[in-house]
Amino acid sequence: MEKEMQEREAELRAALGVAETEAALEEIRIRYLGRQGEIPRQLASLSALPPEQRREAGRAINRFKAWAEAAIEERRGSLASAHPRGPSLDPTLPGRPVPEGSIHPVSRMSRRIVEIFHRLGFALADGPEVETEFYNFDALNTPPDHPARNEQDTFFLKDPGLLPATPSRGGGRLLLRSQTSPVQIRAMERRRPPIRIFAPGRCYRRDEIDATHSIAFFQVEGLVVEEDTSLLDLKGTLELVFGELLGPETRFRFRPHYFPFTEPSFEIDGLRPGRSKAGKEWLELCGCGMVHPKVLSGVGIDPDRYSGFAFGFGIERLLMIVEEVPDLRLFTENDIRFLRNQSSPA
Ligand code: DAH
Numbered sequence: 001m002e003k004e005m006q007e008r009e010a011e012l013r014a015a016l017g018v019a020e021t022e023a024a025l026e027e028i029r030i031r032y033l034g035r036q037g038e039i040p041r042q043l044a045s046l047s048a049l050p051p052e053q054r055r056e057a058g059r060a061i062n063r064f065k066a067w068a069e070a071a072i073e074e075r076r077g078s079l080a081s082a083h084p085r086g087p088s089l090d091p092t093l094p095g096r097p098v099p100e101g102s103i104h105p106v107s108r109m110s111r112r113i114v115e116i117f118h119r120l121g122f123a124l125a126d127g128p129e130v131e132t133e134f135y136n137f138d139a140l141n142t143p144p145d146h147p148a149r150n151e152q153d154t155f156f157l158k159d160p161g162l163l164p165a166t167p168s169r170g171g172g173r174l175l176l177r178s179q180t181s182p183v184q185i186r187a188m189e190r191r192r193p194p195i196r197i198f199a200p201g202r203c204y205r206r207d208e209i210d211a212t213h214s215i216a217f218f219q220v221e222g223l224v225v226e227e228d229t230s231l232l233d234l235k236g237t238l239e240l241v242f243g244e245l246l247g248p249e250t251r252f253r254f255r256p257h258y259f260p261f262t263e264p265s266f267e268i269d270g271l272r273p274g275r276s277k278a279g280k281e282w283l284e285l286c287g288c289g290m291v292h293p294k295v296l297s298g299v300g301i302d303p304d305r306y307s308g309f310a311f312g313f314g315i316e317r318l319l320m321i322v323e324e325v326p327d328l329r330l331f332t333e334n335d336i337r338f339l340r341n342q343s344s345p346a
Pocket of ligand 1: 178179180181221222259261262286287288289309310311312313
């Protein structure tokens with residue numbers, strides 16, 4: 001019996017040596033110590049032995065049993081310290097996706113616009129969103145009784161005391177700029193011709209909010225003042241810009257219009273064959289014109305020597321055309337489904 005137990009011990013030792021998991025160890029424990037296991041079976045077989053051999057055999061089996069229990073426990077301990085408990089890593093599982101942000105459509109379009117104007121040699125300009133009546137209206141030759149100055153149309157600020165000092169010339173009430181055109185004035189005050197700037201930025205108007213009206217939106221302003229700019233430069237520049245934005249097949253028409261700060265003034269309409277409804281719809285794209293001599297002289301630029309052209313257009317409006325966005329409100333509602341569909345990663 002002693003010999004047999006030695007063989008069993010060698011077997012068990014070998015089995016424990018290759019048991020790498022808790023489950024494998026448990027299987028071994030059951031095989032030896034479980035109710036139907038090797039050791040209980042050996043103990044049961046004692047009764048078949050002649051009485052004089054039983055005691056010795058019983059001792060050998062019990063010694064083996066005690067050793068086996070200790071050996072299994074020891075192995076369990078070494079497994080546990082090699083693989084501490086806790087979430088185990090399964091490298092075969094697919095990775096968890098990290099949610100990826102996307103560029104807002106307005107930002108994306110702004111970047112495109114910035115890229116195009118930079119290529120044409122325009123410098124990026126900027127101005128405050130809190131403006132004075134002077135920059136937003138007077139310096140732009142807007143008559144005192146112009147409807148846009150109405151409190152129904154423009155956000156005037158009631159308590160200017162709370163606001164950071166806005167550099168102002170001419171003064172007047174403080175307001176949220178209703179257009180990016182005041183940047184023209186600020187740019188001309190800051191530098192002398194030749195001037196070639198563009199200025200994307202947010203504007204505010206007191207409108208009823210609906211699918212095509214918003215109280216806050218983005219415009220891009222443009223201004224060129226040089227020694228001999230003409231309507232031809234205006235036309236060539238804007239046809240190029242909108243051709244890039246809307247596609248080379250787009251047709252344009254310049255429709256006479258009125259803006260206080262340009263003379264003559266136009267609105268540019270675009271027609272995108274095969275794209276817009278029945279390909280026959282002229283879409284309003286941009287206001288523009290030759291800078292009014294009064295605007296130039298107002299900032300100390302001699303209108304007899306210099307001439308200029310200016311333009312302004314809405315970014316959301318352009319997106320509604322280019323990407324067929326049906327409702328302006330989608331740009332500010334933060335509906336992730338819209339933002340994902342319209343945007344591509346940077
Ligand atoms: N500021 C005008 C608007 O908000 C757009 C505009 C028209 C800008 C003609 C210009 C321009 O610079 O020349 O409707």
